[in-house]
Amino acid sequence: MTREQRRKISTVIRYVLLVAVGFIMVYPLIWMVGATFKTNSEIFTSAWFWPKNPVFDGYNDAFKSYGGKINLLTSMLNTYKIVVPKVVFTIISATITAYGFARFDFKGKGIMFSLMMATLFLPQVVLNAPQYIMFNKWGWTNSYLPLVIPSLFAADTYFVFMLIQFLRGVPKELEEAAKIDGCNSLKTLWYVIVPMLKPSLVSCALFQFMWTSNDFMGPLIYISDMDKYTNSIYLRMSMDGDVGFQWNRILAMSLISIIPSLVVFFCAQDSFIDGIAAGGVKG
């Protein structure tokens, strides 16, 4: 065998592996799309994703309420009532904090920076019960406040860390020029830092969007009124409560609820990948 032939064979092997693994990875999702158009009996007899006799009652019923003051659309709306403010608050508070840590010296900065890094590794499991007790004393339970307000105070330290990493790579010359031109530090932040950080701010916003949309534990702990249910809690309720289990309905509801996330991901996938690679990220 010549060297050239060997090279060709190994390329083919690599492609076969990539395609095979990729197929296994994505097929459950493709199958899910097909399953929303199938009857229960077809879902559980056919591995092929294409429905033989497409039925649409899954989608018809998906928007129907199970009773109570909630349906699929209002639950999705509730989710975004948390997601939108949380993303905005996180971006603002994380930028300000990262700016303070990355560009200034002050007493105790070293210690505070280490403490901030330590919270990155602090498991949420330890905080759940005592946080609940605290928010309960404040009368915040059964509202979105416990889920949103901490983000005003840069509680998701992960994003602060990510922005500090980005700021380290940004040269300081522009800021110095702005200072000479008489900009104070707030103006510098707004007119110099924020425009330069834009791509990383987009990454942060996207990750916070995804994580908050998927969040299950938070709403599960804090939300008890049905009309305040977020999408994840609503889906869980339908999964446990559906009598006779109409799978195409439940899968259609699931699919509808991940469409916004999928659209956002496909529109901005490069920002996602860059964000993870640059921040060296969890997930």
Next chain:
Amino acid sequence: MKQKKGFSKALTENVGFWFIVPWLIGFLCFKVYPFASSLYYSFTNYDLFTGISKHGLMNYQTIFTDEDIIRAFQVTFKYAIFDVPLKLAFALFIAYILNFKLKGVNFFRTAYYIPSILGGSIAIAILWRAVFNTDGLINTVITAFGGEKINWMASANGALTVIVLLRVWQFGSAMVIFLAALKGVSEDLYEAASIDGAGKWTQFFKITVPLITPVIFYNLITQLCQAFQEFNGPFLVTKGGPNGATTLISILIYNNAFLRHKMGMASAQAWVLFVIVCVLTAVAFVSQKKWVYYSDEDGR
């Protein structure tokens, strides 16, 4: 006037501090206070409705003697032992293949990454239940190849496999981090090695792996922390069953805190879990001297 000058001086000298004040408030209020109070609660019988009536070590005594709790810790270990290495091996292996300059790499990278974006959602948990149903997709494929149907949710190992696979399926983000690290390994090293007659596998284990050990280390720590806290999979897909075979400790903590309102017990269990994660992380940090290679020029 003089005082004002002093004040404005203090203000401008410590400008940076004012920028981190919001974070500091949040840190004290939402992290330090709950963290410290949960340590205190763990030594009490705090009930959300009746309050505290007893102090002492009783929660910890129960944790180290109660069979169900000990089993939950064992299951959590078992889960992590399968989940973390499998996920890392997959992520590294696929990243290694993607790192060869092949056409369409971006397409594959996207395909592998989608599960990581959606994996945490309830929608995927529901899908997983449909796929691993006794008559579900997986069993249909198995029988098509002449195999026997597996009753995934009814056997202890089957159920654990289901939730481990759910997380291994989300290897995308670890893969992207590996991929970024692999791009940093110089081409010259591979060329030199192949001139010396080293095959691809030798190159992988003798050049690639040693050079990216810092990133392997990073991924190991983050995945370990997450595996020990895993909640959604066992809670939604297998519901802790059958017979507690997938009741990870996170589920016991949730049940104690939010179904039985036994905050003291939940705090104690959370603290034992926290200490375990700390010890494992510490072991990893100590052992890294032996296996993590930091090159001179970009020692992190």
